[in-house]
Amino acid sequence: MPAPPQLSKMPTSPHGGEVTIKPYLVGVVLALVLTAIPFGLVATRTLRPIQIFVVIGAAAITQVVVHLRYFLHLDLKPSSQNKLIALCFALVL
Numbered sequence: 132m133p134a135p136p137q138l139s140k141m142p143t144s145p146h147g148g149e150v151t152i153k154p155y156l157v158g159v160v161l162a163l164v165l166t167a168i169p170f171g172l173v174a175t176r177t178l179r180p181i182q183i184f185v186v187i188g189a190a191a192i193t194q195v196v197v198h199l200r201y202f203l204h205l206d207l208k209p210s211s212q213n214k215l216i217a218l219c220f221a222l223v224l
Contacts, residue, residue: 158201165194 169187172178178186199205205215 154201158197161197161201162194165190165197 169183169190172183172186176183199215203214205211205218
Protein backbone atom coordinates (compact mmCIF):
# COMPACT_ATOMS: atom_id res chain seq x y z
CA MET A 132 0.00 0.00 0.00
CA PRO A 133 1.53 3.37 -1.00
CA ALA A 134 2.23 6.02 1.61
CA PRO A 135 -0.35 8.83 1.88
CA PRO A 136 0.66 12.13 0.23
CA GLN A 137 2.12 14.82 2.44
CA LEU A 138 -0.19 17.75 3.09
CA SER A 139 2.62 20.29 3.02
CA LYS A 140 3.71 19.43 -0.53
CA MET A 141 1.83 19.68 -3.76
CA PRO A 142 2.69 17.96 -7.06
CA THR A 143 5.63 19.27 -9.04
CA SER A 144 5.05 22.37 -11.12
CA PRO A 145 5.17 22.31 -14.93
CA HIS A 146 8.41 24.31 -14.76
CA GLY A 147 10.09 21.69 -12.62
CA GLY A 148 10.64 21.94 -8.91
CA GLU A 149 8.29 21.21 -6.09
CA VAL A 150 5.43 23.49 -5.09
CA THR A 151 4.69 23.81 -1.38
CA ILE A 152 1.53 25.02 0.28
CA LYS A 153 3.35 27.32 2.73
CA PRO A 154 3.39 30.45 0.49
CA TYR A 155 -0.35 30.05 -0.11
CA LEU A 156 -1.03 29.84 3.62
CA VAL A 157 1.13 32.91 4.27
CA GLY A 158 -0.78 34.76 1.55
CA VAL A 159 -4.16 33.77 2.96
CA VAL A 160 -3.18 34.86 6.47
CA LEU A 161 -1.84 38.20 5.22
CA ALA A 162 -4.97 38.76 3.12
CA LEU A 163 -7.21 38.01 6.10
CA VAL A 164 -5.25 40.36 8.36
CA LEU A 165 -5.27 43.09 5.72
CA THR A 166 -9.04 42.68 5.47
CA ALA A 167 -9.68 42.52 9.22
CA ILE A 168 -7.76 45.70 10.07
CA PRO A 169 -9.93 48.10 8.03
CA PHE A 170 -13.07 46.18 8.95
CA GLY A 171 -12.22 46.48 12.65
CA LEU A 172 -11.44 50.18 12.37
CA VAL A 173 -14.76 50.89 10.67
CA ALA A 174 -16.70 48.76 13.14
CA THR A 175 -15.11 50.32 16.24
CA ARG A 176 -14.73 53.87 14.87
CA THR A 177 -11.44 54.30 16.75
CA LEU A 178 -10.07 56.80 14.22
CA ARG A 179 -11.48 59.80 12.41
CA PRO A 180 -13.10 59.01 9.04
CA ILE A 181 -10.27 60.50 6.96
CA GLN A 182 -7.72 58.41 8.86
CA ILE A 183 -9.82 55.30 8.31
CA PHE A 184 -9.90 56.03 4.56
CA VAL A 185 -6.11 56.30 4.53
CA VAL A 186 -5.76 52.97 6.37
CA ILE A 187 -8.25 51.32 4.00
CA GLY A 188 -6.30 52.62 0.98
CA ALA A 189 -2.96 51.48 2.39
CA ALA A 190 -4.36 48.04 3.25
CA ALA A 191 -5.86 47.73 -0.24
CA ILE A 192 -2.57 48.56 -1.97
CA THR A 193 -0.69 46.18 0.33
CA GLN A 194 -3.25 43.47 -0.35
CA VAL A 195 -2.76 43.85 -4.11
CA VAL A 196 0.97 43.35 -3.59
CA VAL A 197 0.30 40.28 -1.40
CA HIS A 198 -1.95 38.78 -4.09
CA LEU A 199 0.62 39.45 -6.82
CA ARG A 200 3.42 37.93 -4.77
CA TYR A 201 1.81 34.95 -3.05
CA PHE A 202 -0.96 33.89 -5.44
CA LEU A 203 0.24 35.02 -8.88
CA HIS A 204 3.91 34.38 -7.98
CA LEU A 205 5.14 37.68 -9.38
CA ASP A 206 8.38 38.97 -7.89
CA LEU A 207 11.36 40.96 -9.13
CA LYS A 208 13.00 38.15 -11.11
CA PRO A 209 13.41 38.90 -14.84
CA SER A 210 10.82 36.30 -15.89
CA SER A 211 8.31 37.74 -13.42
CA GLN A 212 9.06 41.29 -14.53
CA ASN A 213 7.91 40.38 -18.03
CA LYS A 214 4.68 38.96 -16.60
CA LEU A 215 4.19 42.08 -14.49
CA ILE A 216 4.72 44.35 -17.50
CA ALA A 217 2.17 42.34 -19.48
CA LEU A 218 -0.28 42.56 -16.55
CA CYS A 219 0.18 46.35 -16.31
CA PHE A 220 -0.31 46.66 -20.07
CA ALA A 221 -3.54 44.65 -19.82
CA LEU A 222 -4.74 46.89 -16.99
CA VAL A 223 -4.09 50.00 -19.07
CA LEU A 224 -6.09 48.59 -21.96
